[in-house]
Structure formats: structure tokens, C-alpha cells
Amino acid sequence: MAETxxxxxxxxxxxxxxxxxxxxxxxxxxxxxxxxxxxxEATAASGLLYRDVVPSLLAIGRALAKLLSNPEYYWHLSVTxxxxxxxxxxxxxxxxxVGIAFGASKLLGKSFEPYLYYLGPTPKIIFFPIMxxxxxxxxxxxxxxxxxxxxxxxxxxxxAGMRQIDEVLIRVGRSFRASTSQMVMKIYLPAMRLPVVNGxxxxxxxxxxxxxxxxxxxxxxxxxxxxxxxxSLFDMPSMYAMLIVLFIIAIGANALVGRIGxxxxxxxx
Amino acid sequence: MNAAATTRxxxxxxxxxxxxxxxxxxxxxVAVEVLIRIGVISRxxxxxxxxxxxxxxxxxxxxxxxxxFRVTFVEAAIAGGMISVVGISLGILLYRFDLLRRATETWVxxxxxxxxxxxxxxxxxxxxxxxxTIIMMGFVAGLPAVILKTLEGLSGTRRVLINVGRSFxxxxxxxxxxxxxxxxxxxxxxxxxxxxxxxxxxxxxxxFLINFGGLGQLINDLAERYDLPGTYATIFFVVLxxxxxxxxxxxxxxxxxPGT
Amino acid sequence: MATNAAATTHxxxxxxxxDDIVKSFNTADGSLTAVDHVSLSVKQGEFxxxxxxxxxxxxxxxNVIGGLVDGYEGNVTVxxxxxxxxxxxxGMVFQEESTFPWRTVTDNVAFPLEIAGMDKAQRxxxxxxxxxxxxxxxxxxxxxxxxxxxxxxxxAIARTLASEPKILLMDExxxxxDEQTRLLLGDKVLQIQHQLKQTCLLITHNITEAVQLADRVxxxxxxxxKVKRIxxxxxxxxxxxxxxxxxxxxxxxxxxxxxxxxxxxxGMRDEEQQRAGAHS
Numbered sequence: 001m002a003e004t005x006x007x008x009x010x011x012x013x014x015x016x017x018x019x020x021x022x023x024x025x026x027x028x029x030x031x032x033x034x035x036x037x038x039x040x041e042a043t044a045a046s047g048l049l050y051r052d053v054v055p056s057l058l059a060i061g062r063a064l065a066k067l068l069s070n071p072e073y074y075w076h077l078s079v080t081x082x083x084x085x086x087x088x089x090x091x092x093x094x095x096x097x098v099g100i101a102f103g104a105s106k107l108l109g110k111s112f113e114p115y116l117y118y119l120g121p122t123p124k125i126i127f128f129p130i131m132x133x134x135x136x137x138x139x140x141x142x143x144x145x146x147x148x149x150x151x152x153x154x155x156x157x158x159x160a161g162m163r164q165i166d167e168v169l170i171r172v173g174r175s176f177r178a179s180t181s182q183m184v185m186k187i188y189l190p191a192m193r194l195p196v197v198n199g200x201x202x203x204x205x206x207x208x209x210x211x212x213x214x215x216x217x218x219x220x221x222x223x224x225x226x227x228x229x230x231x232s233l234f235d236m237p238s239m240y241a242m243l244i245v246l247f248i249i250a251i252g253a254n255a256l257v258g259r260i261g262x263x264x265x266x267x268x269x
Numbered sequence: 270m271n272a273a274a275t276t277r278x279x280x281x282x283x284x285x286x287x288x289x290x291x292x293x294x295x296x297x298x299v300a301v302e303v304l305i306r307i308g309v310i311s312r313x314x315x316x317x318x319x320x321x322x323x324x325x326x327x328x329x330x331x332x333x334x335x336x337x338f339r340v341t342f343v344e345a346a347i348a349g350g351m352i353s354v355v356g357i358s359l360g361i362l363l364y365r366f367d368l369l370r371r372a373t374e375t376w377v378x379x380x381x382x383x384x385x386x387x388x389x390x391x392x393x394x395x396x397x398x399x400x401x402t403i404i405m406m407g408f409v410a411g412l413p414a415v416i417l418k419t420l421e422g423l424s425g426t427r428r429v430l431i432n433v434g435r436s437f438x439x440x441x442x443x444x445x446x447x448x449x450x451x452x453x454x455x456x457x458x459x460x461x462x463x464x465x466x467x468x469x470x471x472x473x474x475x476x477f478l479i480n481f482g483g484l485g486q487l488i489n490d491l492a493e494r495y496d497l498p499g500t501y502a503t504i505f506f507v508v509l510x511x512x513x514x515x516x517x518x519x520x521x522x523x524x525x526x527p528g529t
Numbered sequence: 530m531a532t533n534a535a536a537t538t539h540x541x542x543x544x545x546x547x548d549d550i551v552k553s554f555n556t557a558d559g560s561l562t563a564v565d566h567v568s569l570s571v572k573q574g575e576f577x578x579x580x581x582x583x584x585x586x587x588x589x590x591x592n593v594i595g596g597l598v599d600g601y602e603g604n605v606t607v608x609x610x611x612x613x614x615x616x617x618x619x620g621m622v623f624q625e626e627s628t629f630p631w632r633t634v635t636d637n638v639a640f641p642l643e644i645a646g647m648d649k650a651q652r653x654x655x656x657x658x659x660x661x662x663x664x665x666x667x668x669x670x671x672x673x674x675x676x677x678x679x680x681x682x683x684x685a686i687a688r689t690l691a692s693e694p695k696i697l698l699m700d701e702x703x704x705x706x707d708e709q710t711r712l713l714l715g716d717k718v719l720q721i722q723h724q725l726k727q728t729c730l731l732i733t734h735n736i737t738e739a740v741q742l743a744d745r746v747x748x749x750x751x752x753x754x755k756v757k758r759i760x761x762x763x764x765x766x767x768x769x770x771x772x773x774x775x776x777x778x779x780x781x782x783x784x785x786x787x788x789x790x791x792x793x794x795x796g797m798r799d800e801e802q803q804r805a806g807a808h809s
Contacts, residue, residue, distance in 0.1 A: 024368055025368065025371045025372050028368055028369065028372040029372045029373075032372065032373070053394055053395055107285065107286060107289065110286035110290075111285075111286040111287070111289040111290035111293070112289075112290050112293070114290065115290065115294070118512045118515055118516070119508065119512070121466045121470065121511065121515055122470065122507070122508050122511040122512065122515075123469075123470040123471075123473045123474040123477075123485075123507070123511065125474045125477055125478065126473060126474070126477050126485065126488050126504055126507055127504065128477075129488065129489070129492030129500055129504075130500070130501070130504070132492075133314050133315075133497075134314060205382060205384065208384055209384045209386055209387065212384070212387055213386065213387070213474065213478060216387075216389075216390065216478065217477075217478055224387075227387070227390055228390055230390070231390035231393065231394065234394070236394065239390060239391060239394075240391075243387065243388060243391065246384070246387060247383055247384070250383060250384045251379055251382065251383055254382050
């Protein structure tokens with residue numbers, strides 16, 4: 001839901017050095033994971049918390065297997081993926097257009113960008129009632145939520161990306177007397193690629209959130225609907241299973257888009 | 270004459286964009302008003318802007334938006350306090366124990382980019398439809414940013430400042446309070462600001478989603494009653510509150526970073 | 530504005546003529562003259578350096594000659610032709626990091642040829658030639674991020690040379706580098722200049738660099754930037770950085786420094802006053 005700032009760990013710190021198994025970091029990680037799982041299982045077995053809030057790992061595992069072997073789940077998944085994808089394309093294209101316009105024209109940027117900048121970090125889900133009135137209770141309003149969510153980070157990154165272009169590179173292009181189209185194709189676009197990719201990465205994250213929250217609020221299909229259904233049936237194991245799959249997909253998609261960015265960063269750094 | 274020309278240019282540089290931006294906004298509302306009145310846009314989908322404006326009074330008096338605001342504020346204050354204390358402490362902890370940091374920093378970063386708000390049904394089961402579901406959702410949303418930025422601020426302290434401290438024979442605790450913490454403070458506040466913004470977004474969002482608590486619930490209520498002008502007015506109000514909060518934290522951040 | 534009259538008064542082998550340039554900027558507290566009636570001329574194959582303290586308008590002069598700014602009085606002519614926008618005969622090397630981070634060394638160096646519409650095989654061949662000239666063979670497929678600062682600046686020089694300019698115009702090209710790298714790159718530039726008989730105009734604030742490289746050094750005054758003196762450097766060519774230890778070299782450095790010292794301290798006082806003013 002939030003798109004301010006960048007919270008990534010520097011690449012250098014990501015690596016754990018040579019020798020995975022001789023590295024104390026690996027062992028500490030395993031210890032932490034095993035510890036958490038043990039506490040979890042003990043809590044589940046003790047029955048201290050109300051029934052099923054902490055189901056046993058076995059139950060979650062079974063629910064996960066059931067979920068992944070259920071063709072209906074994949075249908076819901078494809079519905080949600082379609083909504084997120086459509087929202088990302090619509091919001092992304094709008095965001096890019098607006099961002100490039102704001103980045104290119106000082107006047108436009110100064111006049112309208114403050115509105116985007118301050119509207120960016122507001123809760124988008126509260127617009128859902130309006131989206132329902134405009135686009136109905138079906139997938140249309142979910143697509144709209146995805147589009148609204150990702151519009152802001154993508155527009156702001158594109159505008160910032162255009163402005164962060166190193167001014168000397170523009171002078172280099174001019175000193176070699178590049179034409180306007182050559183300037184755009186060979187200097188502006190490549191120079192703003194990284195911030196745009198980063199904007200898309202942030203946008204994808206918030207589009208997933210916007211779409212799924214809308215599905216949990218009001219819908220009859222999609223992953224969000226399944227999660228809220230599990231809640232109302234109090235089927236905790238399958239809710240955990242669905243959340244696990246969802247987090248893996250979301251973090252994976254984030255990493256995937258991030259990798260496009262990082263591939264460039266490595267080449268450039 | 271030249272000086273006069275430059276001053277004029279200067280004020281133009283400020284006022285032209287503001288006028289254009291604000292003017293476009295006003296023009297937009299006028300256009301919507303006109304389009305609704307001539308029937309191009311259905312007034313059952315978009316209420317008249319004048320109606321929305323009029324609804325502000327009703328929302329404030331009848332729907333007690335201010336007491337709603339207070340509920341949200343209390344939730345935000347509790348969650349914000351928890352985020353600050355727990356987040357900064359965990360950040361210091363990870364800074365002190367490098368092994369722990371190397372094991373878990375990427376996990377914290379993954380949490381920061383994970384869609385944690387989607388866990389709200391789970392929190393609903395654990396904490397029930399209560400204030401605590403909302404507070405805890407705000408807490409988990411804001412926590413990773415504070416941890417990561419605290420860590421970044423502390424470990425980003427310039428080597429030479431640490432050496433200065435050592436050259437004056439500071440004790441470890443002096444080293445921490447006189448050198449590390451002041452040097453890290455601006456970055457820590459960046460983290461706090463991010464964390465608090467994420468928190469506020471999630472708190473209002475979850476209020477709306479679980480139909481409980483302050484401002485978020487009011488939007489849900491009014492929408493369910495099909496009170497269009499009221500819904501729009503409340504949404505504007507919430508946006509305004511978020512924007513004010515955002516500007517306020519931004520001001521504090523600028524004040525903490527003099528000279529930038 | 531006398532366009533060609535000025536050019537014809539100079540000797541016919543003057544390839545670059547800068548005639549009576551005045552350039553001012555509008556700032557918040559009025560107009561500021563950056564370059565004040567500066568004239569200079571560079572002969573075919575000559576290496577000229579322009580030296581001055583920070584804030585003397587060197588970079589403005591660089592941008593005027595390179596055709597990147599307009600709105601100035603006076604004329605810049607290349608081979609008798611008036612400079613009006615970036616001129617194909619002038620190749621610029623910038624002070625800042627200016628390689629394209631998204632292009633390999635080869636693609637960076639081939640950039641001007643690509644702009645000119647040369648086909649790929651041909652421009653790569655030409656690029657390879659200039660990469661070898663600056664001594665970067667073996668790094669053709671690297672990205673700038675994989676190179677050191679000195680290597681990146683050599684890529685920028687090769688890129689400009691690839692456009693085969695009549696005049697190589699450089700603005701503090703080694704400004705961001707350490708002293709030793711700077712001296713060694715100076716050797717490289719001397720060697721290339723000797724090989725290509727390249728006409729060069731170097732803008733710098735580094736006295737050693739100016740004396741090491743140039744045939745003539747033009748000393749500029751601090752704000753407004755005027756020509757204070759032109760010093761002929763009669764050191765033998767071909768030169769190398771070893772010359773910095775010679776007695777004659779030391780004399781030139783001392784002479785230029787005595788000129789420059791006064792200007793630089795004036796600049797320093799000015800700066801201090803400005804800061805004091807900004808605080809009150």
C-alpha cells in the first residue's frame with residue numbers, strides 16, 4: 001500500500017561469503033527457523049491459544065497440498081493475475097505518460113507533481129466504494145484499484161527518472177549534434193531505465209495489494225475472495241496455506257522485476 | 270530595471286505553477302459540476318461537487334467525524350509508539366550483533382516489501398474485531414522500515430567520526446550516545462517517517478476493510494448507506510489528513526537535516 | 530558584430546579564433562559578468578591551455594566555444610566559420626563523468642559515429658582504433674562501471690577523438706583524478722597529440738597540468754574573467770611527465786603561480802564575504 005522510499009539491502013551485504021555450510025550465518029538462519037517452527041508446533045500442541053489460531057504444521061502442510069492440487073484455486077489465481085496485470089498495464093502506461101510529461105516540462109512538473117507526491121502515500125483502498133460505483137462489483141473495480149495503486153509510484157519514478165538524468169550526458173549528446181529523436185532514443189530513455197524499472201517494481205507490489213484488498217472486501221472470485229472465505233469458514237490451515245503461497249508469489253514477483261533492474265545495475269556499477 | 274525584472278521573474282517562478290496547478294484543480298471541479306448538471310455524468314455515480322462541499326458540515330456534525338478522527342489518532346499513536354520503541358531497539362540489536370544482522374537483514378527487507386496488509390484476516394482471527402487488530406496491522410506495516418533505517422544510520426556513521434570518539438577515549442556508552450546516535454539520527458528519522466506513513470495507510474485501510482474503528486469505518490458506513498456526498502466528503506477528509514501528516518513529518522525531517 | 534573582419538586580422542594558420550567574448554548571467558542579485566572581453570587564438574597543431582582560479586568563468590568560456598550556450602557578445606570562429614551551436618570541428622571532453630553507463634567501451638567510443646549514421650561494422654572498427662590509441666585495448670566489451678575513473682576519462686577522450694574533431698576542447702578532463710593518474714594521463718594526451726598533430730584547447734585550474742601539456746598558457750583573472758597574461762612555454766617536444774622535475778618547468782610554474790596567486794586569493798576573499806553575507 002505504500003510506495004514512499006526504497007528499502008533494499010545493499011547487494012554487497014546480501015552475499016554470505018564463500019562456503020555456505022561452513023558459514024555461521026547459515027547455521028544461525030537454520031537455528032532461527034527451526035526455533036520458530038518448534039515454538040509454533042509446541043503452541044499448537046499445547047492448545048493455549050484459541051482453537052486453530054495456531055494450527056499444527058502438519059495441518060498447514062496438508063492444506064497447502066490440497067490447495068495446490070485444486071484446479072479451482074488456479075482458476076481464482078488466474079482471475080486475480082488478470083486483474084493485477086490489466087491494472088498494472090493501465091496504471092503503468094498512464095503513470096509513464098504523466099511522469100514523462102512532468103519530467104520533461106518544468107512548468108507541468110512544478111504545477112501538478114506536488115499533487116501526485118502528496119496523494120501517493122494515502123490509503124488507496126478507501127477509494128474502493130467509488131470504484132464500485134463507477135465500474136461495478138465485478139473485476140472492473142478491482143482492475144481500477146490496481147491501476148490507481150500503481151499509477152502513483154510509476155508516475156513519480158518516471159518524472160524523477162527523467163530529472164535525474166546526468167546533465168553532462170545531455171551535453172555530450174548535444175556536443176555531437178544528436179538530433180531530437182537520437183537524444184530521446186540514445187540518451188533519455190536508456191538513462192532513465194533504472195528508475196522506471198524500480199517504479200514498476202513498486203507499482204507491481206501496490207497493484208497486488210490494491211487488487212487483493214478489493215477482492216477481500218467485495219467480490220465472488222479471486223485469491224482475495226478465497227482468503228476472506230477461509231476466514232468466514234474459520235478454516236485456519238487453508239488460510240495460512242493461501243497466505244504462504246500469496247507471499248511467495250508477491251515476494252517472487254518483486255524480486256523478478258527487481259532482478260531486471262539489478263541486471264542493469266551490475267553492468268553499470 | 271534589471272533587478273526589478275529578476276524579482277518579477279522570481280515571483281513568477283513560484284506563483285505560476287501554483288496558480289496553474291490549483292486553477293486546474295478548481296477548473297476540474299467546475300467541469301464536473303457542469304457535466305453533472307447537464308446530465309453527461311450521472312449524479313447517482315458522482316455527486317455534485319457543491320453537494321460534497323455541503324456534506325462536510327453534515328459529516329462533521331452528524332457523523333462526528335472529529336471523534337472518529339480521535340479514534341484513528343489513538344490507534345495511530347499506540348502503533349506509532351510501538352513501532353518507534355521496537356523498531357529502533359531491534360535496529361540497535363542487529364547493529365550490535367553482526368552475525369544476527371547478516372542472518373536476518375534480508376528477511377527484514379523482504380518483510381518490508383511483502384504485502385503484509387493481506388494478513389488482516391489472520392489478525393482478525395487472533396485479535397478479534399477490535400482496536401488491536403488495527404493497531405497490530407499498523408505495527409507490522411511500519412516496523413521493517415524503522416529497523417532497516419536504524420541499522421543503516423548506525424552502520425553508515427562515518428569511520429572518521431568513530432575514530433574521533435576513540436581518540437578522545439570515550440567509553441562505549443559515550444561512544445554510542447555522543448557519536449553513533451547523533452550521527453544516525455537523521456537516517457533513523459527517515460525510517461520512522463516511512464514507518465509511520467505505512468502505518469497510517471494500513472490503519473485507515475484496515476478500519477475500512479474490517480468496518481471497525483475511526484475514519485476508515487466511517488467511509489464504509491456512508492458507502493453502505495449509499496450516502497454519496499458523505500462518502501466523497503469523508504474520503505476527501507481522509508486524504509487531507511494523510512497529506513497533512515505527510516507534510517508534517519516531512520517538515521520535521523527537514524528540520525533534522527539542516528543544510529540539505 | 531563584425532563577423533569575419535575579426536578572423537581575418539589574425540594569422541591565417543589560426544584555426545580557432547575567440548574574439549572579444551562577453552557573457553553575463555542573470556542571478557537573484559543582478560547581472561554577473563562571467564567572461565569579460567576575452568580573446569584568444571589557437572594555431573593549427575598547437576596546444577593551448579587556459580588557466581584561472583575557480584569562478585573565473587573558465588567553464589563558461591568552454592561552453593561558449595563548444596556552442597552549448599548562446600546569448601553572448603563576440604565571436605567564435607573555427608577555420609573562419611562562425612560557431613553557432615555545437616560545431617562538427619570542435620570535440621568536447623567534459624569535466625564530469627560523462628561516459629554512458631549503459632554502453633560498453635566500444636559502444637561509447639562509437640557513439641558519435643552512430644549519431645553520424647555510420648554502419649555498425651565500420652564504426653566498430655574505427656572505435657577499436659581509438660580505443661587502442663588511448664591504451665584501452667582489451668577493455669572493449671567492459672562497461673564504464675567496471676573501469677577506474679582514469680580509464681573512464683580515457684574512454685571519454687577516445688569517444689571525442691572518434692568524431693575526428695579539428696580542435697579537441699577539454700574542460701578539466703582530469704579534475705576528478707589523483708595527481709599521479711593525472712600526470713600519467715597527461716603523458717597519454719601528449720603522446721596522442723603528437724601522433725595526431727591534434728590542435729588542443731585545455732581549460733584547467735592545475736598549473737602543473739597546464740605547463741606539462743601546453744605550448745601557451747593563458748592566465749585568466751578572477752571574476753569578471755579577463756585575459757591577464759599569455760605565457761609561452763618553451764619546453765622541448767615531445768614531452769613527458771618527467772619534465773615536471775626540470776628547472777625550467779619549475780620556473781614556469783612559479784611565474785604562473787605568481788600571476789594566479791593574486792586572483793585566487795581575491796576569489797577566496799570574495800567567497801568568504803559571500804558566506805558571511807549569507808549568514809547575517
